[in-house]
């Protein structure tokens with residue numbers, strides 16, 4: 497648990513201030529400490545002045561406006577913001593599906609120009625699995641398609657990750673025989689099996705009931721503990737952002753701009769309900785909705 501004093505140290509980086517290059521975390525007795533950033537100033541995923549637009553025959557929709565973010569290796573980086581602020585669009589751009597009209601996105605210094613097996617996205621929809629493939633085939637298929645592994649190695653790796661998400665008894669089941677949460681776990685296993693440099697998740701638990709959602713957050717954190725992958729995670733739940741992330745970028749309403757960044761590595765599932773956690777939720781809430789923060793509660 498963190499002290500109340502810690503909360504005022506949440507490292508809010510105001511939008512008006514220039515964002516420091518090579519963001520340095522202030523670790524405060526982290527429950528799940530992320531490794532120190534690699535030496536040197538370069539983040540793994542660097543988003544610089546990124547403006548994203550959709551062009552329809554009638555008009556141009558600006559989804560994000562000049563976003564700057566630095567995501568370091570092994571970060572659990574959360575994009576938090578209201579509906580329509582461009583979270584999914586930004587994720588798709590980082591994955592290489594959308595090209596910025598302004599600014600740049602680089603992965604380990606190389607420009608992101610197209611999707612690649614080093615950036616795998618788990619979408620919110622449950623129906624992202626080919627229904628004619630079993631769980632095991634669904635997880636193994638992309639490994640083979642990307643020519644990453646031979647049949648046997650692909651099967652072995654698929655089994656490993658299916659086990660990690662607790663679905664070994666269902667390895668030979670088809671998607672229609674699974675619940676929504678189980679299908680989502682298959683999608684997560686499939687993404688993890690690719691061992692991407694960055695795992696991107698777009699509100700992956702939003703449609704789950706509260707209990708399953710909590711369990712999935714727990715599983716994701718346990719998997720991260722083990723594999724220390726880099727996570728870019730979208731949510732509009734403040735609690736989920738604090739639990740899942742070690743850093744949270746708060747986006748303003750449409751078009752999305754970075755309003756503030758918070759360090760949240762001191763929180764995990766066991767923090768929920770604590771005074772410090774509730775104060776952090778309130779503070780983020782106030783930032784998100786531009787209301788007066790009941791900041792006194794934090795002091």
Ligand SMILES: Nc1ncnc2c1ncn2[C@@H]1O[C@H](COP(=O)(O)OP(=O)(O)OP(=O)(O)O)[C@@H](O)[C@H]1O
Pocket residue numbers: 550551552557558559577578579580581582583584585586732750
């Ligand atoms: N294919 C599209 N064509 C035109 N406009 C789009 C398209 N997709 C999204 N938009 C617009 O871009 C903006 C950002 O959308 P986006 O889906 O990225 O928001 P979001 O933050 O992910 O919202 P939510 O939390 O509801 O998923 C919105 O105004 C949306 O209407």
Ligand SMILES: [Mg+2]
Pocket residue numbers: 583584585698
């Ligand atoms: Mg979205």
